[in-house]
Amino acid sequence: xxxxxxxxxxxxxxxxxxxxxxxxxxxxxxxxxxxxxxxxxxxxxxxxxxxxxxxxxxxxxxxxxxxxxxxxxxxxxxxxxxxxxxxxxxxxxxxxxxxxxxxxxxxxxxxxxxxxxxxxxxxxxxxxxxxxxxxxxxxxxxxxxxxxxxxxxxxxxxxxxxxxxxxxxx
Ligand SMILES: *[C@@H]1O[C@H](CO)[C@@H](O)[C@H](O)[C@H]1NC(C)=O
Ligand SMILES: *[C@@H]1O[C@H](CO)[C@@H](O)[C@H](O)[C@H]1NC(C)=O
Numbered sequence: 001x002x003x004x005x006x007x008x009x010x011x012x013x014x015x016x017x018x019x020x021x022x023x024x025x026x027x028x029x030x031x032x033x034x035x036x037x038x039x040x041x042x043x044x045x046x047x048x049x050x051x052x053x054x055x056x057x058x059x060x061x062x063x064x065x066x067x068x069x070x071x072x073x074x075x076x077x078x079x080x081x082x083x084x085x086x087x088x089x090x091x092x093x094x095x096x097x098x099x100x101x102x103x104x105x106x107x108x109x110x111x112x113x114x115x116x117x118x119x120x121x122x123x124x125x126x127x128x129x130x131x132x133x134x135x136x137x138x139x140x141x142x143x144x145x146x147x148x149x150x151x152x153x154x155x156x157x158x159x160x161x162x163x164x165x166x167x168x169x170x
Contacts, residue, residue, distance in 0.1 A: 023141055023164040028068040030082050030159040040066045051092055055155045060088040072148055079104060094118040096127060110134030112165055114143055129165055138168035
């Protein structure tokens, strides 16, 4: 019993030491553009089963290099980019694997590694911060995603991201 309590104490001490208490919060608008002339999202594989809404199919693989801005307009100040992959599931969900690359400010050059399940019909979806580099080496956290606007014909969309990152205390 005593050793059980001791290990619990040790575990909670370790967790408090490793994870900072306060997250760094970023608020971004992510511009996903499929349409010409300057797409930031490119479908590199087309799946065989069309989804009931939108231009996508189960099995689509999309490579993205999207601008992240401070405001909803495409001309708002650029804060970073979202670079990675989307894979489209059979149920209007997308599995995301991407890095946020910060390109200005205090964290310029640092990256945040994100993975998660985006159930696009939900108002707010949650993705996981699984790591990072630079200021965010071994970081943890989460991302709340909302759809700001979407064009069901082209697939162009704008997402609102709230990123909460707990830097590791190394
Ligand atoms: C961010 O870092 C890059 C590479 O060091 C540098 O070229 C760029 O000017 C920096 N941007 C800002 C806004 O500080
Ligand atoms: C796009 O599709 C979504 C999901 O079915 C729907 O909620 C939304 O109203 C559609 N938007 C437009 C502009 O048709």
